[in-house]
Amino acid sequence: MVEKIQQTLRDSAAMRWTVLLLLAFAMFCSYIFMDILSPIKDLMQSTRGWDSTAFGTMQGSETFLNVFIFFLIFAGIILDKMGVRFTAILSGVVMLVGATINWYAVTESFQGSGLDTWFTNNLNYIPGFDELGISPFYKGMPASAKFAAVGFMIFGCGVEMAGITVSRGIVKWFKGREMALAMGSEMALARLGVASCMIFSPVFAKLGGNIDVSRSVAFGVILLLVALIMFIVYFFADKKLDAQTGEAEEKDDPFKLSDLGKIMSSMGFWLVALLCVLYYSAIFPFQKYAVNMLQCNLTFNPVDPNSFWATNTVTIIQYCIMLVVAAAAFASNFSKTKGMKYGLLALAVVSLIIFCYMGYMRQSAETIFAVFPLLAVGITPILGNYVDHKGKAASMLVIGSVLLIICHLTFAFILPMFQGNAIGGVVVAYVTILVLGASFSLVPASLWPSVPKLVDSKIIGSAYALIFWVQNIGLWLFPLLIGKVLDKTNPQLVADLKSGIITPEEAAISYNYTAPLVMLACLGGAALILGFILKAVDKKKGLGLELPNIQK
């Protein structure tokens, strides 16, 4: 008689993918909040008086507690000690609290309140940090920006804690199965979140003709409430799984601080962590300057504000096309026949071309750069699927780094040659952004699923936390460095601006970006060297980075 094999929730594909949807949707909401103010920087200046320094300082506060107060390290320890479901809910609550403070700071009610007065007169610096130039506050910073920074740094703790928790949750539910596809899908949805907020945040702020920036932030807060609900539902599924498997690893084999030593002594781990900080420092900080870099290098013919291309209808159509690209590319991973697979991929490519055409017709750098997260939405799951079935993660890290170098050098030296050539410049920009998007899929799709191969599953939370911590240092440092290098390498522009020879508007689109782009290409070069070393170490020590996740 054939013995009936005990099935757990994890063995059911439908249940596994439902759990992934809960976690991924929570991250989608968090990524929307993370960039909610980015596309309305101009409105923050005109309605709340945040100049570029106030805006940049507030945005930079996100990493402050994680990096300098080591919150991420504590978050990793909490995750390994308390388990995924507890930490998921905790991170959801922390994000919501931070976001609510952030929202209140930008409302009309904050203006003129007691808190407004207090923040105007206090919190002008943090001793020690101020001297080093790394304080999230400064004398003269608008009170609303200071209070928003307090909220954003609390949110930053929650969102990074959620990031490591979701990664560990995916490992728990998908290890030995479609783990890289699951991580790729989660990141794809996160990228869709970034693209969505770029499109919808200005729409909410300008709704009904009157400008209110707090509406956009309120939209983000509501989404974070939804994220918390997702985590609560996940809590029950995860509890049931533990009851079925009797695993509850955090109780059976409790995490000890000495376990951290095991991570630190793994050469493979450090190579991945360093590669991560180098690679992501050349991507996320670049993302903050990319639109301006395009404005400085491309020639745009302003679109008539009354024309079809300037309407919100076009925005909505473009967003729908974006969803078609993402859905078709994602569904191609699950198609049963080759015909269906290639049909869906063809649909994704045609929609992508239409998306690019519309971006060109709108003649704005923002809509051209919008294609960047879109390609990652489409192909990160496909590449994750490849890692699951064929492996080659270390090789993908190397290829991703090569593409990164090529793209930054193209932006630095080839794009400026097309200044004055409206169509040629846009074509070069699109091709380079698409290739960069491919690189931004190759590296994340192979890097994050490699971590469970390097450390014990009991300490996976701390391992992700350590990588995130190292990465956060780069994410804090490089936006600052790019700004400083830009000013240092454009001395004439800075002097002309100071003496009033050119207006701030003219100056803003006249920077020469060569030096910062070469700096980012060098980061790619260093990541490439580490990639080769990682490949060699993998071969020598048999880490299994080139092997598929699913062993047939």
Ligand SMILES: NCCCC[C@H](NC(=O)[C@@H](N)CCCCN)C(=O)O
């Ligand atoms: N399951 C993979 C999770 C990592 C995804 C990764 N996110 C990060 O690395 C975050 N620490 C940084 C996000 C910072 C943005 N301001 C990703 O590729 O998004």
